Amino acid sequence: MEHIELFFKSIFIDNMVFATFLGMCSYLAVSKKVSTAVGLGAAVIFVLAITVPLNWLLDQYLLQPGALGKWLGAEYADYDLSFLSFIMFIATIATMVQLVEIVVEKFSPSLYNSLGIFLPLIAVNCAILGGSLFMQSREIPTLGLATTYGIGSGIGWFLAILAIAAIREKIRYSNVPPALRGLGITFIITGLMAIGFMSFGGMLTGGDDEGAKEEKTAQVEKKVVDDNEKEMANNIKVNE
């Protein structure tokens, strides 16, 4: 259930392109044709699905404050390497992208030819780094969820570039003012699509479910608090 929720949330509500505006450059530059858009989109899904869980492991066992303590023993628990997050994440991503490029070239030259030029582009696609940084700042708890998040975000990006490419193929037959043709109209369409996607954002805040849930937990906690109170009052007197 958790997985399904995160999956759909990362595709629609937190859509990389329309909600957080990441990966815009390649989104705008490589969306002239549906076929190339599909190639790039598939590559993004693949790389996100690999790098987010990888970086999750890095974050958990190396970067987080106290992470080293988990496997090197308590004396290392005080190290905080989180200032290295950026460089480690980027290194993982660039390595993965280059590794994927080499492997694909070796084992499936035909796939390499259709994807080839897009692969290096992915390393500079900020949606990829954004995926890892969101994973870190939103504190996704397990490796499985991190993978789900990576795949979901990738699919969100894929759908977005597919949609704009399809629109651009259609709009070729429309009478757009010459100066707006190509890039200009794409910017404006993307803006309008993003406004449309805001409707999904409303789903985050709307609904009474959340309120009901909160009330319930509040009641439970209140009971616990009441129990604690008496003890606490006693203890404070002792301390003073």
Add this chain to the structure above:
Amino acid sequence: MSNKTESNVYTILFAVAMVVVVGGLLAFTASALRPKIDNNQRLEKQQNILYAMGVNDNDETSAVFVSTDKAPELFNQYITKQLVIEGDKVTEDENAYLIDVKKEQASAKAGKERRLPLFVGNKDGQTYYIAPIRGKGLWDAIWGYVAMDKDMVVQGVYFDHKGETAGLGANIKQRYFMDDFIGEHLLSENGDFAGITVAKGNNDPKNENKTDNKVDAIAGATITGDGVTAMLKSELKKYVPYFKTLK
């Protein structure tokens, strides 16, 4: 030239050299500058805490801290007691303000008892209780300090963020937003903890109703605002048992 730089051996050697050089440089700057950075962060914490309890150099519209050279002295002058609340045990610790809330949240998740720092300040005869809070905004971490009186009525707040959108979510550290919290009640009318909700369209743009547990949101910063709401609720709730003992 191209032959030389294309060979695998060269590539690997280059990569190793790169890692050593960059890693060394980063480690060197990080460790050489660590004491200075730590000191700056310590002063900033003191400034933040003082700001929340109303000791600041605010002019008409903008938020201004007391200057760094005066911060330690004023901190000693206004903050009378620093407490660490650990479960139902309350101890005094003069370095409680150095407790890293982020680390405490992480260790609480790992099942350990959470240490809650609380600073007791005194200004013009009034007692302030200042609690650090930390949560998540749209992009990254948000945090702050809330000064309350013993009835959990907010006396002042300071919010900060790591990377909220400039002009939108980043405005949580602007005075027009922070000042709205002054006088707001954290408890509902019947004395239960209610928190303060950052709400859109509560028909109270000048924030005259102080007991509705609501302040006006920043337009266009819904998710950051929700983050502030959640942070106030979940973090300050933990202090409720202590405040009950004050009565």
Add this chain to the structure above:
Amino acid sequence: MGLLSKKDAALIKDPLADNNPITIQVLGICSALAITAQLEAAIVMSFSVLFVLGIGNVVISLMRNIIPSKIRIIVQLIVVAALVIIVDQVLKAFAYELSKTLSVFVGLIITNCIIMGRFEAFALGNGPWRSFLDGIGNAAGYGVILIIVAFFRELLGAGTLLGFPVLGDPIEKTGLYAFGYENNGFMLLAPMALIVVGIIIWIQRTKNKALVEDH
């Protein structure tokens, strides 16, 4: 421009208009959307990019003959990331106030594709001096668009410029607001940045027909 030859001067002038990184090369869009709700942030970001791109281009250009092509992407990213992190740490130690304003942009600078784009397209094939000029020129072209977009977004969205209210007070209903004018909060949202850039492209290409695409 006595100092610069005609070719060198073009390196600075072209990116300002006819080869603008944002409106023509489509580089650095994400950051242009993220920080143009406020004029001040746009200015700070422009100068940060000017600095990083100028220096980064020189460093990459100096290393261009020794970087193995198989791992060039990693090398480029690491150079820029290391540069930015070191600058950030130094600022944190010696100019803490300034670093608080800038640290928000650290992530945005590293992931800014304008930097990787120029490394790849120019610095890898040209000498340090020309790369430096190219970096400065492109960063300036990027900054110009950023500042224009931020000017309109802050003015129309919040009624302020650099944080100062220029249209009156929306709550007390003074100045322009006395006549029923309202801020358009929509301007502050990222989609409007896309549309403003779209309009800038429109104007630019109407003036210079050579830039028009067939589709």
